[in-house]
Every structure is written in structure tokens, then in C-alpha cells.
Amino acid sequence: MRFQRYLTGVAIAALLAGSAVAQTAPQEPAAAGTLNPAAGQVPPAAQPAAPQFQMADGVLATVNDSVITGFDLRQRMLLLIAMTQVQPTPENIPAIQQEAMNALIDERLQIQELANYEDLKVTDEEVNAEIAAMAQEVGTTPEAYLSFLESGGIRPQTLREQLRTQIGWQQLVGGRFQSRARVSKGAVEAAMRQISEAASKKQYLIGEIYIEAARVGGQQAALNGANQLVQQMVQGAPFQAVAQQFSAAPSAARGGDAGWVVAGTVNPNLQTAMDQLEVGQLSRPIPVEGGVYIIYMRDKRDGAAASLVQLKQVMVELPETASEAEVAAATQRLEALRPQLTCDTMLQRATSEQGLLGADLGEADVQNLAPQFQQVARSAAVGSVSTPVRTPLGLHLLGVCGRRVGGVEAPDVRQVENQLFRQNLATLGRRYMRDLREDALIEYKQ
Helix, strand or coil, rough: HHHHHHHHHHHHHHCCCCCCCCCCCECCCCCEEEECHCCCCCCCCCCCCCCCCCCCCCCEEEEEEEEHHHHHHHHHHHHHHHHHHCCCCCCCCHHHHHHHHHHHHHHHHHHHHCCCCCCCCCHHHHHHHHHHHHHHCCCCCCCHHHEEEEEEEECCHHHHHHHHHHHHHHHHHHHHHHHHCCCCHHHHHHHHHHHHHHHHCEECCCCCCCEHHHHCCHHHHHHHHHHHHHHHHHCCCHCCCCCCHHCHHHHHHHEEEEEEECCCCCCCCHHHHHHHHCCEECCCCEECCCCCEEEEEEEEEECCEEEEEEEEEEEEEEECCCCCCCHHHHHHHHHHHHHCCCCCCEEECCCCCCEEEEEEEEEEEEEHCCHHHHHHHCCCCCCCCCCCCCCCCCCEEEEEEEEEHHHHHCHHHHHHHHHHHHHHHHHHHHHHHHHHHHHHEEEEEE
């Protein structure tokens, strides 16, 4: 919840106080403008009058046995506008209305599902704490925070109801799927290998907004909506807040933060846009199969030249002139010893047996190692001990005790594990929501 509070806080802070933003007009085909949403830059804004929406006050839709009224929809639209700073225009009102309706339908389904779990109750204290934290992060009091929303036509109860459902849903998804979202050691190791292999390729730190065609009424509607969002962000709406409210990508909960993306791993249309964008630029809408992307280029970096590895060794000294029998005997001895060794025990075992030498070779660039060691250093799994390797000095067992990318900031094992867990949990949560929608009776009133 904390990151979502921050995004909401950025938008509200701008509306409460206002701050300057530097922005430029489009300068090249791939760029729709430049802004710095990562730094929370937002345009100056005074308290505007609440936008007026023309729609009936009666029932607009039913979700199973729950109704959505015109008042509900207006309230959610106002809240969506306040959180994203997307200014309502005749062109974008339909997209805002549709996004608000989709959010209300999801919320009704979540409320109905939460009712099946009597022990899962979100208290007023939890909601109040969330509002207090949101207000604190923008330097105001909860009372002033809610008063500002109310001045724009938003009932405090609208925010409270949304937060109560959001908190409860997160607790339900986390509790129900925590065990299924856990990441296996093999998955973490595979991800670390991919990171290491990708280290030499160009990488892009991006924010993303994905407008799903099926959710908004087709590909042309997705493209139209994306164009409207780009226009609003060039005018100053914060990228993170817009992504949180409008994006259908898993990164929406993180304000569109897609992290570092490796060249060649994305749709060719996205790759072309990323190659053309400069740091700080926002792309024009990028059509792909099933929807439309908007990319914000936060940073770029070239691949790392260095692959660093931590090695330990146990060896038997043998001169180059050693006989085949001597080499065979040393090989047999090391092969018998190898299954008993780990990176933690290699040095201790070497010092406890006559005729063995142990050494911690430290961390080194693979390219700077002896040629005989390089293949093991590049390809052996971390924590493994190699078969005997012959050099002019003798026979060596090499323990690969660590590996990392040199020259760039690479995630460690715990960070990768946490990231994979969050991805698994988000995927399971989206499937849960999809299943609820498929099973629901949703009727729109004309």
C-alpha cells in the first residue's frame, strides 16, 4: 500500500500546493514530449471546480445483486481525475467514464467475494491509518486531505469505501495465494542465470502503461484513449498516477514501473520505440496485438563488459612433467573427494589432509582467469564444485561460490526472489478477478 499512497500523494500534493514542471513539445516521431514523472513533477494547479458529468442518477448497471448508480459513477470519475490530474475534456470523458465503470464493477465483485470470509474484516482504524499516511506524505492533515477532496465534489466516504475494499482484497489475495506464489530455488537460479546472460546486452529502465483493447471496447478505442493520456501527461499529469489508474499491465500497482528491460526481449514495436526514445521522453501510443502501450524512458545503459565470479579451490600439485599414472592417481583422489565438498567446507578439508592445498581465489573478472578456469567460471552453477581441471601447476577442484555482473547494479538473490513472488501473486490475483467476472451476472441499464 505504501507505494500506492505515494502515487496518490503526488497527485494530491500538486493540487494542494502546485509545483513547476519543465516540458517540451514533441521533437521526434517516437517522442510525444518530455517530462519527469519519476521525480514527481506535476503542473501548477489551483483548486478547480468539480467537473460536471451529464448522466442519469438512476441505476446504470447491476453486478449480481449489487447496483451501480449514476451518483456512484460520478464520484468514481471525480476521484479518478483527482488522483491522476487528467483534466476532463469532451474527448477523454468517455475513457474516464469507462475506466471508472470497470473499477466499480471490479470493486463490487471484490466486496461480494470478501463477504464470504467473515474473519476478514477491515476496521475503521485501518482505513483511517491509510488516510493519515496518505496525508502525511503530502505534508498535510487527514482533515485537510479529505476537505480538499470534498471541495472537488468527492465525498470522503467514496475514498473510505475504495480503501476499505482495496485493503481487504490485498489481504485476501495475499492470504489465499501466498503458498502458491512462493518461488522455487530453481526458478530463482534460472532468473539469476538470465540476468547474468543478459548483462552484456543493452538495457532500458522504463515505465509502462498498457491499454487493453478488450477492456475498453476495441483496438481503436484503446488507441484513442492512449492518445488522450499522452496528451494529458505532456501537459503535466504524473505518469505514475496515470499508470496506476489506467494501465492493465501488472506493473500498474507500482505506478507502471517495469524495471530494467533487456534489448530483444520485447515486442518489435516496443523495441523500436525504446531505441528511439531519449532518457526523460514519453513515447507516442505503440499499438501491439491486443492493445496499446505508452512507454516512459527513465534510463538506459549499455551491457556490462565484466562478469565477476568468486572461486575457491582444492588442488594437488603436479608438475607439467608428471606421468600419466601420477595424473590418474590425483584425478581419482579428487573425484572421490568432490561429492563431500561445498564452498563452505573446501578450505577446511584441504588443510586437514596431507597433499592437498586450498585457496580462496576471491572475486575476479572471468576474462582475467587462467584459460583452463574460464569455462567453469562462466557456466557452472553457483555453489557447485567442478570436476578436476588440469593446469601447469596441478589438478584443481573449483568451487563457484558467487557470480555477479560487473559494471552495473544487478539484483541479488533475495531481490530476485521477492520480485518473482510479487509477480506470481499479481498473476494469481488477476486470474481470481477474471474468474469472478466470468461467473458474474453483469447487466448494463439503458
